[in-house]
Structure formats: structure tokens, C-alpha cells
Amino acid sequence: MKARYWYVIFTYIIMQFSGILGIPLLLLLGIGDDVDPNTIIALWTVISFVAALPIVLFLLRQDINERHQNLHRSSKGEAIGWAIAGIFMAMTAQVIAANIEIHLLGIEAGSENTQEIMALVKSLPLLIIVVSIIGPILEEIIFRQIIFGSLYKKFNFFISALISSLIFAVVHMDFTHILIYTAMGFTFAFLYVRTKRIIVPIFAHVAMNTFVVVVQTIFADDIERIMKQAEKLQQTFIGGF
Secondary structure: OOHHHHHHHHHHHHHHHOHHHHHHHHHHOOOOOOOOHHHHHHHHHHHHHHHHHHHHHHHOHHHHHHHHHOOOOOOHHHHHHHHHHHHHHHHHHHHHHHHHHHHHOOOOOOOHHHHHHHHHHHHOHHHHHHHHHHHHHHHHHHHHHHHHHHHHOOOOHHHHHHHHHHHHHHHOOOHHHHHHHHHHHHHHHHHHHHHOOOHHHHHHHHHHHHHHHHHHHHOHHHHHHHHHHHHHHHHHHHHOO
16 A cells, blocks of 8 residues: 555544544633533534545645546546436445345344434534535545555455445444445445546545435424324324234
């Protein structure tokens, strides 16, 4: 693996654990006085991600400058087509994985990781920028371009995608739904290999995260009402017997 890739990974790791010092620093500065703890966590998350993105892009400036030298990458038209198709592919992969978890593995629907993130978003809406845009960009650079890309030079697609996708799943700390994250990782890895453009899985990932955020925030009350109505209907149906 190239030295600059290790620097990028190191930057990402520092960003992930920076809250250990960053959050107490905000409290020390008095920013957290009379503020919901979730807001402080969300604020530092925004600060750390916003700081990490330009550093990562600077470290990868050589890759960015050399991207035109790849003669095997898809044309702009093909890339746009795969980026749009990738949104539906990612959602389909997630639905299939979720159904396997529910019906075959007996895992309850819903992600604690997603619920925690949405709780932070509600406390600080600015966090949407991280969840919808900056987060997916960094994740695709780390897990697809660097980790998967490096593995793919030595192993076949399945092994490379499996290892990078499992790491992608573990980093999200949602081990119950590791199958869903792995399925997403495979989908984004396929898009990257098919187009040779990291922007394609980035676009699909950003679009999917944005969709989830919109549904979970704007339509949260409607979803909760529908779920309660469905639960009452089920209880009524069972009671009929």
C-alpha cells in the first residue's frame, strides 16, 4: 500500500477517536454549558469530519491529478448511468440483506447505529452535512479506493470485497446488522471496479444516505404512525382468533 494511503487511514482513525479529547475541550471552553450532550457530540463530529476531509483530499492530490491517466475508466456518460443505477442497486442490496436477517436469521428490523445517528441529527441538524455527504465521501475513499483497491491488486474481487466490506461493517459498530453493511460494501465495490471511478460509489452512497436521512427526519412522525397502526391491526387480527 502506498505511503500516502497509510497517512489517509491514520487521519481517518484520528478523526474517529478525536472526540475523546475534542468533546472535553468543547466543555472546557464552555460551549457545552446548558446544552444537550447529544448536541456536543454532534458538534464535535461535524468539526472533526469537516477538518478531516480537506486533509484527506490534500494527501490524495497525486491520485486526483493522475485520474485522467486511467484509460480503462468509464466515460462520463457511463459513469452517470452507473451512479444512478448504483442508488437502486444499493437499496436493493440493503432490502435483500434486511429480509435475510429478519426471515432467516431472526434479527429484528431497525438499526441502533442509525437510530443513534438520527438522534444526533435531531439535536444538531447541521450534522446532516456529515451523514449525507462528508461521511460517505470519506468512507468510499477509505474502504473502496484504498482498502478494497489495494486488496484487489493481490486477490480476486470476492475476497477483496469481502474483507473490505467486513471492515466497513465493523467500523460502523453495528454487529447485529453486519450482513447489511457487507452487502452495501459489495455493491459499492462493484460500482468502483465496473467504472474505475471512485466518484460513482460516492454518488450512490451519498444519495442513499441522504434518502435515509430525509425519510427518518421529515417523515419520521408518519412512519411512527404507520407502524403503530400496523401493530394495532396485527393485534386485532390475532385477537380475532
